[in-house]
Amino acid sequence: MRRSLPFLSVPVWVGASALLLVLAAAWWWGPAAPRAPMATIGIVQLTAVDAATVEGFKTHLAELGYREGRDLHYRYPGPAGSIERLAPMIADHLAAGVDLLLVSSTPAAVAAQAATAHTAVPVVFAPVNDPVKAGVVKSLQSPGGNLTGVRLPQGDAIRLQWLVKLAPQVRRILFPHNPNDPSALESLRQIQAVSAALGITLVTQPLPTTEAMEAGLRAPPQVDAILLPRDSSVEARIDDYVAIARERKIPLCVPSLTQVHAGALVSYGFVHYEIGRQAARMAHQILGGTPPGDLPVETALSSLAINLRTAQAIGLSVSPQILRSAHTIVR
Helix, strand or coil: CCCCCCCCCCCHHHHHHHHHHHHHHHHHHCCCCCCCCCEEEEEEECCHHHHHHHHHHHHHHHHCCCCECCCEEEECCCCCCCHHHHHHHHHHHHHCCCCEEEEECHHHHHHHHHHCCCCCCCEEEEEECCCCCCCCCCCCCCCCCCEEEEECCCCHHHHHHHHHHHCCCCCEEEEEECCCCHHHHHHHHHHHHHHCCCCCEEEEEECCCHHHHHHHHHCCCCCCEEECCCCHHHHCCHHHHHHHHHHHCCCEEEEEHHHHHCCCCEEEEECHHHHHHHHHHHHHHHHCCCCHHHCCCEECCCEEEEEHHHHHHCCCCCCHHHHHHCCEEEC
């Protein structure tokens, strides 16, 4: 009968055999591959509008196997708050030696492109309205350089058409925007292309500074509806525009689902969280060794969202046919 050591539940010869197998495997396969060093990702946002983008980005990277504190470290100082603060924020990230930048909004992407032009730091933008027109990439299929990311589909004209379907009585629409934001100007271009055919008069309101924004919110023009552009500085004041629309009982049309949940009437546009997930897939490829310039720019999806509570509050009846077309209904 074989004897066993008192602290083992198996005979000595079994333990010795297992040890030999382990030693043989170590000799055959060599030492275990060292874990890749922790990557540092710097996050740059113009306003808090894109908070859900960051949430989707982090969530999907975690699903892909990246553990924060083990594989990834995020540097996120919070939203810049103004276009002028973007460049210093990006410079701080670069000085800290980040391995990748995630930037949200067209102004942030433009600032990142300028700051990293002579570096090898990859940049993923999520989103940019028109990255080619903004000068962020050379082309959508072959971005080149060190930037790629997620662009928005050209849906602003369709969004205006949905607003008119929901509220056929609308004739004068307020369009507040930052004239220094290329994304806002692209939204304006798309809407102007169809407004006349729809019998709509656009009341454009340039708001280039914080002071101008405050003045515009205190005394907005008399209009039948408000349509917000893809403009982070304007979108950041969503609560103010919801309050104005509710008080005047007029429709508020916005670029994203997040703002419909905040009380706007309707959106035909993107979902911040899903854009973050798209950006995470691209960051995963870049961290794995794929040059960002080799990754084609992806396009976000647009969907129709309607807030029925808001419709009731402003006295607007929404037809069942329109509701059947909506991807999201807030009740």
